[in-house]
Amino acid sequence: DTEVTQTPKHLVMGMTNKKSLKCEQHMGHRAMYWYKQKAKKPPELMFVYSYEKLSINESVPSRFSPECPNSSLLNLHLHALQPEDSALYLCASSHSGGNTGELFFGEGSRLTVL
Amino acid sequence: DAKTTQPTSMDCAEGRAANLPCNHSTISGNEYVYWYRQIHSQGPQYIIHGLKNNETNEMASLIITEDRKSSTLILPHATLRDTAVYYCIVRGRGSTLGRLYFGRGTQLTVWP
Numbered sequence: 016d017t018e019v020t021q022t023p024k025h026l027v028m029g030m031t032n033k034k035s036l037k038c039e040q041h042m043g044h045r046a047m048y049w050y051k052q053k054a055k056k057p058p059e060l061m062f063v064y065s066y067e068k069l070s071i072n073e074s075v076p077s078r079f080s081p082e083c084p085n086s087s088l089l090n091l092h093l094h095a096l097q098p099e100d101s102a103l104y105l106c107a108s109s110h111s112g113g114n115t116g117e118l119f120f121g122e123g124s125r126l127t128v129l
Numbered sequence: 130d131a132k133t134t135q136p137t138s139m140d141c142a143e144g145r146a147a148n149l150p151c152n153h154s155t156i157s158g159n160e161y162v163y164w165y166r167q168i169h170s171q172g173p174q175y176i177i178h179g180l181k182n183n184e185t186n187e188m189a190s191l192i193i194t195e196d197r198k199s200s201t202l203i204l205p206h207a208t209l210r211d212t213a214v215y216y217c218i219v220r221g222r223g224s225t226l227g228r229l230y231f232g233r234g235t236q237l238t239v240w241p
Contacts, residue, residue: 019172057216057231057232057233057234058167058173058231059231060229060230103170105172105173107172107173117163117175117178118165118173118175118229119175120172120173120174121172122171122172123170123171123172
């Protein structure tokens with residue numbers, strides 16, 4: 016199994032809603048990532064988890080709250096978002112430590128904030 | 130991590146080789162060159178990476194110049210399914226885990 020699975024594929028939410036994006040991998044990877052991608056722009060790194068601990072937060076606003084309940088799962092909790100947060104949210108995973116390894120990306124969750 | 134420069138767009142005829150250049154003139158000795166691609170509305174896909182020597186896998190070949198200031202990704206027989214944005218990324222061994230920074234990339238269009 017070389018897949019990273021993201022759910023939901025599409026999400027529409029209001030600015031007062033609370034929702035979550037989910038990501039799952041069963042490749043035994045110990046590093047997981049969230050990226051944000053706006054239309055016609057490259058992906059931007061948001062968070063990195065290594066061995067289920069948050070190791071990188073790229074100064075992301077607190078309305079985005081990541082969570083790594085176990086080594087296979089990564090969540091992104093969303094609260095009080097703004098319309099400009101509408102984007103494709105990509106999850107990725109990689110083997111821990113060896114940073115010459117590749118990142119495996121999911122297909123993304125497309126978020127629309129009304 | 131060093132920055133990269135790529136052409137904004139390129140075209141290629143189906144069945145011909147696609148040669149995608151990348152400049153990374155500030156690359157340091159311990160930094161690798163990675164290539165990813167992103168087909169429309171999908172997640173990025175790893176293609177290949179290298180340090181000094183040329184590399185080849187089932188998807189592509191990577192040619193790195195001797196001074197390592199530039200590289201070329203070669204898709205030997207491009208197909209319509211290779212139409213995508215191709216990202217050249219420089220990443221250091223030992224650099225902070227996960228700091229894979231994407232530049233603007235090259236939009237490759239393969240035409241019949």
